Structure formats: C-alpha cells, structure tokens
Amino acid sequence: MDWITLETKAGKSVTAGNQTLTPLAQSLHIKLPGTRGWLAWSRPVSVVVQSTNDQERVLPIQDVTFATICLILGAGLLGGLLTLLFWRHR
Amino acid sequence: MINEELTQTNQPQEIEIVQETMEALLAVADVSAVYGEPIEHGDTIIIPAAEVLCGMGFGLGYGEGSESVADREGKDTPRAGNSGRGGGGGGGGRSFSRPVAVIVAEPDGVRVEPVVDVTKIALAALTAAGFMLGMIARMSRGEISKH
Numbered sequence: 001m002d003w004i005t006l007e008t009k010a011g012k013s014v015t016a017g018n019q020t021l022t023p024l025a026q027s028l029h030i031k032l033p034g035t036r037g038w039l040a041w042s043r044p045v046s047v048v049v050q051s052t053n054d055q056e057r058v059l060p061i062q063d064v065t066f067a068t069i070c071l072i073l074g075a076g077l078l079g080g081l082l083t084l085l086f087w088r089h090r
Numbered sequence: 091m092i093n094e095e096l097t098q099t100n101q102p103q104e105i106e107i108v109q110e111t112m113e114a115l116l117a118v119a120d121v122s123a124v125y126g127e128p129i130e131h132g133d134t135i136i137i138p139a140a141e142v143l144c145g146m147g148f149g150l151g152y153g154e155g156s157e158s159v160a161d162r163e164g165k166d167t168p169r170a171g172n173s174g175r176g177g178g179g180g181g182g183g184r185s186f187s188r189p190v191a192v193i194v195a196e197p198d199g200v201r202v203e204p205v206v207d208v209t210k211i212a213l214a215a216l217t218a219a220g221f222m223l224g225m226i227a228r229m230s231r232g233e234i235s236k237h
Contacts, residue, residue, distance in 0.1 A: 011121040014128050016135040016195035023137065023193065025124040036105075037147030038112060042124045044139035047193050049200045057200075061139055061191045064204040069214040076218025080225045087229045 005029045008045060022048040108148055108181070115146065115183070123187070137193040146183025153177070 011023040027042040044061040051057075126138040154175040189205040228234050 009121045011125045014135060014137065014195070016200070017133070017197050019195065019200065021135075021137070021193065021195055021200060023121070023125045023139065025121040027120055035147065036109065036112075036149060037145070039143075039145040040120075041141075041143050042120055043141045044124050044190055047137075047200065047202065059193075059200060059202050061193075061202050062204060063141065063190050065188075065190075065207040065210055066141075068206075068211050072211065072214045072218050076221050079218075079222050083222065083225055083229070084234070087234070 003031045003033045010048075018052045020050045022050070024048065105150055108150070108179075112146055112148065112181075112183075115144070133197050135195040137195070138189060139191045139193060140187050140189045142185065142187050144183070144185040146181065148179065148181030150179035151177060 006026065006028050008024055008026045011025060013020050013022045015021075024045045024047070025042055026045045027040060030039040031037070032039075043063070046061055047059045049057045049059060123142045124140060126140070129136045129138075152175070188207070191205055192203045194201050194203055225234075
C-alpha cells in the first residue's frame with residue numbers, strides 16, 4: 001500500500017558530556033487514493049542514549065496528555081453505557 | 091489546435107509542480123519538526139519534542155467552451171466568438187503542533203520529562219462529565235426508553 005506509509009526515522013544526534021543522544025520519531029503519511037490530499041502525522045517515540053563505554057539505553061517518550069484524554073473520554077463513554085444498561089435492567 | 095495541445099501538456103505539469111511542492115511541505119513535518127534545536131544551559135542540554143500533524147490538499151480544473159453554432163456557420167451574430175477556455179485551482183492546508191515532552195541531558199544522566207496540558211485534560215474531563223450528566227438527565231426525564 002503506497003498510499004499509507006509508516007516509518008521510524010532517527011533525528012540529529014546530540015552529544016552531551018560522555019553520552020550521545022539520538023532521538024527517534026515515527027511518521028505516518030496518508031495520501032488518499034483518487035484525491036490530491038495528504039496527511040502527515042509525526043510523533044516522538046524514544047531517545048537512544050549511547051555512553052562512551054558502549055552501553056545503549058532506550059528511553060521511551062510517553063504522551064501523557066493524549067493518554068490521559070483517551071482514558072477520561074473512554075471512562076466517560078463506558079460510564080454512560082453502564083448507566084444506560086443499569087437503567088434498563090432496573 | 092495549439093491551445094488544445096498547450097492545455098493537454100500544461101495541466102499534468104502544473105499538477106506535478108503543485109504535488110511536488112505539497113510533498114516537500116509534508117516532508118518538513120518530519121523528524122526535524124518533531125525535535126527542536128537543543129538548548130544548552132550550563133552542563134545541561136534540553137531537547138523539546140512535539141507532535142506534528144499536517145494536512146493539505148488542492149484541486150485544479152480546466153475547461154474549454156465549444157465553438158458556437160454561429161462561429162461554425164460564419165454568421166455575424168451577438169453569440170459569435172463565444173468560445174473560450176479557462177482554468178482555476180485552489181488549495182488549503184493546516185498544520186498543528188503540540189509539545190509532548192522535554193529531553194533533559196545532564197552530566198549524571200538523561201531523563202524524559204512529559205509536558206502535561208492541564209487545560210486540554212480539564213476540557214476532556216468536562217466533556218465526559220457533561221456526557222454522563224446529560225445521559226442521566228435524559229433517563230430521569232424518561233426521554234430514553236427502558237426497552
């Protein structure tokens with residue numbers, strides 16, 4: 001499918017003291033077939049930290065705001081459905 | 091005849107140019123847009139990270155009026171010479187960026203600090219609460235049937 005692509009790319013590495021930081025980002029490109037429209041969504045994924053003694057660590061980047069909003073809206077929807085079910089079986 | 095050839099050759103070329111420009115604009119919303127320039131403060135380096143959403147589209151149209159009957163018959167009437175051609179196009183786009191986290195690199199280690207948008211979370215909570223209250227109110231008024 002060439003109208004939808006998902007790829008992970010590495011950004012410019014930064015050296016801080018004895019460690020090198022390489023940020024990774026994920027991008028989703030959607031080109032709707034039959035139209036001249038595009039949509040691109042990029043988000044940070046993680047940072048790869050390399051120490052001088054060849055140790056590599058991956059620090060994930062979590063989107064706390066998005067996760068919290070999804071949780072609240074999901075809970076609201078679930079709560080509404082449960083209230084409706086409770087109301088109908090009372 | 092020459093006009094027809096021009097229309098046929100120019101249209102795909104123009105579309106291609108706009109398409110290439112749009113693709114180049116979308117490429118900007120890539121890793122370089124997600125991570126900002128590192129900010130140095132003493133021994134500490136801060137890299138801001140954001141989510142980038144970009145959408146755009148365009149449309150082009152061409153048209154050619156057919157030769158009028160008066161033109162074809164060579165008559166000198168008010169409708170003579172009414173044939174012509176024209177084209178138009180338009181496009182639009184929107185990009186949106188939201189801070190997600192900050193990477194802090196200090197001499198004793200690297201940590202990721204999330205950016206929490208309290209306003210958005212509060213708005214989501216109010217929306218969810220409004221939905222729940224609205225449902226309860228409709229149920230208590232009997233607007234939603236039990237069956």
